[in-house]
Amino acid sequence: xxxxTEFEVVLYLNQMGVFNxxxxxxxxxxxxxxxxxxxxxxxxxxxxxxxASGYLSARKIRSRFQTLVxxxxxxxxxxxxxxxxxxxxxxxxRIRERFVVQITPxxxxxxxxPRSAAHWPIPHIPWPNPNLVAEVKTEGFxxxxxxxxxxKDKQSAAEGDAWVINFNQAENAxxxxxxxxxxxxxxxxxxxxxxxxxxxxxTNYHLKTLLMYECEKHPREIExxxxxxxxxxxxxxLQLISCxxxxxCPHYFLPSLDLFKGKSTSAMDSCAKQTWRILRELLTxxxxxxxx
Numbered sequence: 345x346x347x348x349t350e351f352e353v354v355l356y357l358n359q360m361g362v363f364n365x366x367x368x369x370x371x372x373x374x375x376x377x378x379x380x381x382x383x384x385x386x387x388x389x390x391x392x393x394x395x396a397s398g399y400l401s402a403r404k405i406r407s408r409f410q411t412l413v414x415x416x417x418x419x420x421x422x423x424x425x426x427x428x429x430x431x432x433x434x435x436x437x438r439i440r441e442r443f444v445v446q447i448t449p450x451x452x453x454x455x456x457x458p459r460s461a462a463h464w465p466i467p468h469i470p471w472p473n474p475n476l477v478a479e480v481k482t483e484g485f486x487x488x489x490x491x492x493x494x495x496k497d498k499q500s501a502a503e504g505d506a507w508v509i510n511f512n513q514a515e516n517a518x519x520x521x522x523x524x525x526x527x528x529x530x531x532x533x534x535x536x537x538x539x540x541x542x543x544x545x546x547t548n549y550h551l552k553t554l555l556m557y558e559c560e561k562h563p564r565e566i567e568x569x570x571x572x573x574x575x576x577x578x579x580x581x582l583q584l585i586s587c588x589x590x591x592x593c594p595h596y597f598l599p600s601l602d603l604f605k606g607k608s609t610s611a612m613d614s615c616a617k618q619t620w621r622i623l624r625e626l627l628t629x630x631x632x633x634x635x636x
């Protein structure tokens with residue numbers, strides 16, 4: 345669930361098999377899947393989606409999937425209430441002119457960890473504990489076939505073949521315990537009610553990211569007791585204001601990735617002002633959460 349009216353469904357494809365995961369940092373937050381040495385392109389089940397250079401193209405798979413979904417929508421009995429969203433390479437359905445569902449093809453990469461996130465966890469910070477770190481790294485990550493703001497800066501067609509690295513499962517594992525999930529739920533509600541602004545400067549993912557940074561700042565479980573919920577909320581909103589004013593919100597696992605890239609300065613300024621109003625209310629009125 346992205347917003348109250350926007351949803352994303354991840355459709356996992358069969359295992360990568362003879363492809364190597366190449367994470368060389370060429371495109372921040374992305375990687376490529378390359379046909380293993382010695383394997384002939386024609387021998388792969390994915391032959392129609394493999395480029396001349398031997399890469400499994402995220403763009404080609406997305407394009408083919410978009411065609412198949414469009415055909416299915418055109419033939420189904422709900423075609424009057426379900427429409428394909430135009431002007432995007434992603435597969436998005438508009439339902440009853442109110443809801444948007446994005447269907448994203450993906451590969452699950454379990455048991456490996458991207459080189460671009462090798463610095464995590466940061467040494468000498470006690471959160472997360474070693475057992476949780478091991479669980480997260482075993483869970484791995486996903487490779488999504490979707491657009492990235494970083495690909496739009498690239499001129500060559502090869503960048504469109506890259507896959508977006510996604511840590512959703514790892515992030516959800518990290519946010520277990522204490523009032524972390526409750527804190528995230530309240531933050532999403534505050535965003536939907538008060539910070540859903542023109543230009544879309546703030547998403548739920550920004551809040552999720554700042555929540556994980558707050559976990560590092562407050563690593564003890566006692567600091568995530570229900571009685572500390574207000575303090576943790578205030579800390580995250582202060583972080584948000586700072587990030588908006590500095591025009592930068594680093595991805596938790598891939599800090600070279602700026603989650604505010606492409607956002608307008610005016611939209612970020614408006615969001616910072618509105619966030620400060622909310623924070624001031626929380627700091628001066630002990631019952632303000634009941635109103636927000």
